[in-house]
Amino acid sequence: MKNRPEIVIVGGGFGGISAAKALRKTNCNITLVDKRNHHLFQPLLYQVATAALSPGDIAVPIRAIFGDDKNVRTVLGEVVSIDKTNKRIHISDDSSIDFDYLILAPGAIYNYFGNERWKSHAPGLKTLKNALSVRERILISLEEADKLDDPQDRKKYLTYAVIGAGPTGVEMAGAIAEIAKRNMMRDFRNIEIEETEIFLIEAAENVLNGYPEDLSNKAKSDLEEMGVKVLLNNPVKSIREDGVELENSFIETPNIIWAAGVKASPLLGSLDCNLDKMGRAFVEEYLNIPDHDSIFVIGDAAHVKDEDGQPLPALAPVALQQGKYLAKLIKKRESGKKTSSFKYVDKGTMATIGRAKAVADIRGLKFSGFLAWMLWSVIHIFFLIGFRNRFRVFAEWMWHYLTFKRGVRLITNEPDGSQTDSDDS
Missing domain, CATH: 3.50.50.100 (FAD/NAD(P)-binding domain)
Structure with a gap:
């Protein structure tokens, strides 16, 4: 076990999870660190906010995803700094983890532009x-x-x-x-x-x-x-x-x-590398930071240019492709094979507006209305992790479509001083 490469992944979002899933059958030790214990399907957060879905419909414990994978270790903790020289990350509880490869996918936070x-x-x-x-x-x-x-x-x-x-x-x-x-x-x-x-x-x-x-x-x-x-x-x-x-x-x-608007995680400041105005790290063709070929940044935290010289958008498909790419890169590097640079394949963008209303641009094909909404729904259900989540979201959406009713209308925050341990009113 000690001769296996130690791969540390920071962040349990789309990029981090996709990299870990693509690496879990390899001869590597993988440590996935996140300050939350769950993977969250962020594109559907607004439906939790508007009482259409429950939190459990769009989140799954990270340990449950990798429960059968003996070479994947999950750590609950917040990474506060990165020691590039000694290849070590430091966590807020004063612990540290050494790595041979580091994949940073810490995501982004909202940008209030100094306010x-x-x-x-x-x-x-x-x-x-x-x-x-x-x-x-x-x-x-x-x-x-x-x-x-x-x-x-x-x-x-x-x-x-x-x-x-x-x-x-x-x-x-x-x-x-x-x-x-x-x-x-x-x-x-x-x-x-x-x-x-x-x-x-x-x-x-x-x-x-x-x-x-x-x-x-x-x-x-x-x-x-x-x-x-x-x-x-x-x-x-x-x-x-x-x-x-x-x-x-x-x-x-x-x-x-x-x-x-969003800005990248402040963790990237500890890398001591060039950052863009949104706080994203400029990375090279293999998604590594300059002068460190074993430290990678992906997803919302990475500044990667497309073929037109424009930064790739902060979207789930970008992070998913980058996570899978790095898994292939590490596998090839460990077997002594050459690797090609990262190329993003744009499969389109879409946004929903309301019931049976959406817009989509799929490789130059532009459409809207019910067809776009159906496509948006199918794709989002497909990308949810786990059969249970997919089934529940599909059932909730069908119920909502047929009845116009939203099911999760609970106010759970009790006012200060209220009686929270009694069922009587």
Whole structure:
């Protein structure tokens, strides 16, 4: 066992898991380190936030994925620094792990562009905790609005502001519109559907920036048809507890969701290598950092250029392909074979907007509507890990499609001082 190469993978996201799965049948010792004990399917976090899915539907314990693999060790811990010279990572509990190969896939965090105080008022969607926090804000606001008789007093609780019109922002705004206009409102007797307002705020001139213009326009049209007010060319000036300040207006609401951009994990700072403005490490053709051919960076943390010289997007397919590529590279290197440089195969992009509404660009083929939505649904179910998760998500989506009902509408955070150990009220 001691003669086996020691491969350390930091991060249990798409890139880290794909690398570990591709390496688990090899003659290597693999250590997978993550500060959370589960792999999270982040593209569906917004559905947890809008009460369509439960957390367990889109997350699976990392130990369960590799439970039958004797050469894969899982470590729960946060990596705080990397010693490149001695090939060692340091964890927050003062432990350390040596490596022969290091694959860094620590992911990204939301970028508030120097305004960190906004974070407490406008959570992003990167973790289950984020999603549950957003879900509870939405549900509590509906409860508060239902208690008020004056429509003017209810208005702020029935207003929603989503900042950032990328895929996450578009999907979130569309999901909230479905809640507000169709799903939950039937259960609140004191609220009229037309009282709700959903704002999608974007500093650029298009939604889904980077998508073909006709698909971007289609997404905007679908959102507006669903009742979303799309505010383009509207950079945010300030975010407060009571709302969002724009250049010429103020949106009063406690329901603010941040989807306006990400930056790479701060762990990359300990590599002492060149980083781009988003904090991603510049890597070479084999995804290694300069001057260190056994330290690799992938996924949202890596700056990799495509054939046109543009950085690859922070998408799951990119991380998946990079993880599989590194597994092949290590296998070939250990057997003395030459390896080719990484080449990303773009299989297309897609975003869902709402029920039977989506846009897709698949290798130059552009389409929208029900067909795009069906394709989006099938692909997302396919990429979920485990039969149980796939079956549950499929069942929930079918139930929601047929009944228009959202199943997970629980407020679980107890107010301070409440009686939490009694079933009586």
